Amino acid sequence: MTITATLEVFRCAPGGVDGRFESYDVTVHDNATVLDAIEAVWANHDRSLVFRHACHHASCGSCGVLVNGSEVLPCIVDLADALRQRSPVRVEPLRNLPLAGDLVVDVTGFFERMLASTMSITRTAEDALPLDADDDGGRSQAVSVPDGLARFNRFENCVECGICISACPTMATDERFRGPAMLAALGRARAESADPQQREHLLDLADGEHGVWRCHSSWECTQRCPQQVDPAESIMEQRREILRRRFRRRVR
């Protein structure tokens, strides 16, 4: 069984020059995802279409786009569902990041921020957990797990797709705002660190007018995150920690 759909795809030159929507009719198998349909546009209509993808199962975080106005990973959105929402299905690049061309945004600055948070992109989650402290030569003994392993793991789930950056309305007007992903990563790195100096440093990075205090609580980052990371909760928790620290310093 196949389905035929029309896709309205945003096309532009690097920097967003000559931005326009172009329509393409595609025929794909009936359990196809929106990413399958985008690939069909590339394969059957226009090999110059610029889009990014890798894993096809929401692990790599590279295919994030707007589908019918909402930030999603199109690799896990059924085309049939998108069609029920709106026909033709509209596909646009993420917002609040420089346009590199068509559906691709430049994530260089975004990744630099994630690196600054000290959250290692390549580390595996297991290395961070003290579950097998006897077997790993003591590597993970310095790690402290806060209350509830499930909550601890939630911030580990970030696939750095940039969806929260696109969804955040505050990000649109403050390009120096560190943004939900970096702030969540700072909170996560801080929860993991047992080094008091490092914990202070991470809290310093989160503090400031372009840090946690710039967030104006629309909760879109948490609403849109495809991995249930909940950056907004992390931002608010770090605010509480910063306030607690200021209070302690004053009464000392």
Add this chain to the structure above:
Amino acid sequence: MAVSTPSGPSRVRSAGRWFDVRHRGPGTWAYALNRITGLALVGYLYIHLAVLSLLARGPGSYDRFVDLVRSPLFLALDLVLIAGWLIHALNGLRLTVVGLGFGVRAQRTMLVVATGAGLLALVVSAVLLFGD
């Protein structure tokens, strides 16, 4: 470390995103309404001060104005003002509590409670305004 947007939209167009609630969740509705009501209440403050300045021209001038604003049209506008004030005040309380890191996971519940309390207070206000 800043995310550069050399060819990005202008700041005014970007600020328009604050009020773009299409495809957004209830949090963005609250976010946009808080901004709209905040701006409107600042505007109202100036109107209010201008009206109060009528007192400087003597009681007659002020009384004539008060007679005018007792009309149903102005009472309806009062209700709009009360609605704006309730949205800003109740959501502001929610944002203050949550924004300082307290009851973060109850923020959605707080939004529902604030909406309910606001609607109730608006109905009571309407009854008091138009009741007699």
